[in-house]
Amino acid sequence: MHPQCPTHEHLSRRAMIKGTLATASGGLVMNWGGLTSAAGPVEEVKKRKKHCILLWMNGGASQFETFDMKPGRSTGGLFRPISTNVAGTQVCELMPKMAQKMDRIAVIRSMRTSEIDHPGGIYLMHTGYRPSATVRFPEVGAIVAKYHGTEQSDLPNFIKVSTQGDAGAGFLGPTYQPFGIGHRGDLPQFSTSQIKSDVELRRHNLRSFVESEFTRERANDPARMHREAYESARRLQGAQQAFKIDAEWEKHRELYGDSAFGRRCMLARRLVESGVPFIEVGQSSYDSHADNFSWHKGLVPPMEHAWAGLLTDLEQRGLLDDTLVVWTGEIGRTPRINNRAGRDHYVRNWSTALAGCGVKGGLVYGESDADGFDVKRDPVTEGDFFATIYQALGVDPTIENMAGSRPVPLAPFGAKVVESLLG
Numbered sequence: 001m002h003p004q005c006p007t008h009e010h011l012s013r014r015a016m017i018k019g020t021l022a023t024a025s026g027g028l029v030m031n032w033g034g035l036t037s038a039a040g041p042v043e044e045v046k047k048r049k050k051h052c053i054l055l056w057m058n059g060g061a062s063q064f065e066t067f068d069m070k071p072g073r074s075t076g077g078l079f080r081p082i083s084t085n086v087a088g089t090q091v092c093e094l095m096p097k098m099a100q101k102m103d104r105i106a107v108i109r110s111m112r113t114s115e116i117d118h119p120g121g122i123y124l125m126h127t128g129y130r131p132s133a134t135v136r137f138p139e140v141g142a143i144v145a146k147y148h149g150t151e152q153s154d155l156p157n158f159i160k161v162s163t164q165g166d167a168g169a170g171f172l173g174p175t176y177q178p179f180g181i182g183h184r185g186d187l188p189q190f191s192t193s194q195i196k197s198d199v200e201l202r203r204h205n206l207r208s209f210v211e212s213e214f215t216r217e218r219a220n221d222p223a224r225m226h227r228e229a230y231e232s233a234r235r236l237q238g239a240q241q242a243f244k245i246d247a248e249w250e251k252h253r254e255l256y257g258d259s260a261f262g263r264r265c266m267l268a269r270r271l272v273e274s275g276v277p278f279i280e281v282g283q284s285s286y287d288s289h290a291d292n293f294s295w296h297k298g299l300v301p302p303m304e305h306a307w308a309g310l311l312t313d314l315e316q317r318g319l320l321d322d323t324l325v326v327w328t329g330e331i332g333r334t335p336r337i338n339n340r341a342g343r344d345h346y347v348r349n350w351s352t353a354l355a356g357c358g359v360k361g362g363l364v365y366g367e368s369d370a371d372g373f374d375v376k377r378d379p380v381t382e383g384d385f386f387a388t389i390y391q392a393l394g395v396d397p398t399i400e401n402m403a404g405s406r407p408v409p410l411a412p413f414g415a416k417v418v419e420s421l422l423g
Contacts, residue, residue: 050322050357050393051272052144054280055265055307057329058164059118059287062343063351064333065092065296068109068368075335075371078293086362094300097308103362104311104320105355106421110366110375111332113347113382118287121330121347126165128386128411135403138170140389141278143410145169145176147395148277154239155276161185161264163282171403174229178280183260185267187243191236204234242274243267255313257305265306269313272323286329290340311355324357324392328385335372349375352385357392358423365421383415391417 062077069092070076081090084102091099098105115121120131127137141158149157156179158169169176181187193200207230215223245267256262261283268279283303288295307327314320332350333343349368355361366378387397390410397411409415 050144050148050277050324051319052140052278052324052326052357052389052393053265053268053272053310054140054278055303055310055325055327056163056165056280056282057286057303057327058122058282058284060121060329060331060333060345060350061286061300062288062292062296062333063109063349063368064335064343064372065293065300066095067091067107067351067353068372070335070370070372073371075337075373077337079296086364089362089364092300094296095304098304101308101311101355104315105325105327105353105361106359106363106365107351107353108365108380108385108418108421109349109351109368110377110379111347111350111352111385112375112379113331113350116331116345116347118330118345121345122165123167124382125328125330127167127170128382128415135406135408136170137167137403137408138172138176138401139165139167139178140386141178141280142169142172142176143390143395144278144393146172148393149176150275150277152235153275154235155242155271155274156236157276158278159271159276160280161267161282162260162284163280164284165280171408172401181243183264185243185245185264187240191233192240193237239274242271245270252309252313256309257302259302259306261302262306262309265310266313269310269317269319272314272319273317288333288342289338289344290342292333292337292341292343294341314356320356322357324359324389325355326389327353327355349373354388354392354421359392359421360423363421365418380418381415383412384418387411387415388418388421392422 064070064075064077065079069079069081069090071081080093082093082096082099084091084099086102089102091102113121113124114130115124123131126139128140129137141160145157158176158178160178160180162183168178195203211223211227245263248270249263249266252266253262256266261281264281268281271279283299285295285299311320311325314323314325332346334346338344349372366380367376368374369376390397395410397415397417398409400407400409402408
């Protein structure tokens, strides 16, 4: 078995330069706050300040070992269902803490998506669109950064913590590119200046003067984006305290569970408190083509403990009403168990979940058939899923951005908001 594992960031100064400098072909810079002004619907949405935390189950968690069990059926697997705090609703026995949070979440048991493998599925479930040779679609995090971000923010508006997906800001441009950090949530070493502040300030002033003189008669996007990226990196120096969570982690370790994923979830809550509109937190290795039950037995308990702790913490701090928590991966797992005790890729029927930000808790939407092979009622496509996310965040999913001369709506044409999920 070769489950997908996280490619823990091997960061270097060369990687930093690559990620922050523009190229003539339209390269990317890091997104430390909005660097361009926005108007119209963007400003209207920003007045309402919503946040989103995406819990990303990389590799594709099994619906049968989480929210859509089939006890007594050949597809059911090894684990037992347990009751939840919502009458008549059961989940896998690996999820006792989330069983007591079912009144706070809405589960979709009828996802039907269109990309069966990891690269396409990761792209699809980050953007709402299938990969295209002609358009680079932005990730949901870039959209939220645009409509709920703060210009000239010290902190990034779109942060990824130990997660997958490389669509980035797509055609929205480098202003909304994600800022990625490692699996412990620590900033890379080179993000902190090693130069004395007075020396750094003199160098900054000299650099600014030289660049101003250079661009006076040679205005071009690469020079502008280089300057913006550098200024953004300087602003980050004043906000690094938000990432220093060791002391707070000791106080909340029991609530979130003593795991790396729990620590990342607590960091996400802290970043929401600090004003970051979108944080993605990843957990890897769900690609269980073999030993599915062993892998889920190891992965699900720390994940569900951290998830339950995150919902509790957000609610106790009065943040859940304005923070949407999304739980998903790129694919589901097959009903049939293969000859290696594994489950393969499956997209005809699988499960996701939402909480907070006006989502109706205690709701199970859609239904699979008796063995989980197909949707029995109320299918939800990727477009419907993203339209519902944007609606919950107070952003009209039909708003269009321009990819060159082509208008592209936030959610694909024909996508429908699942109104039953929202209050």
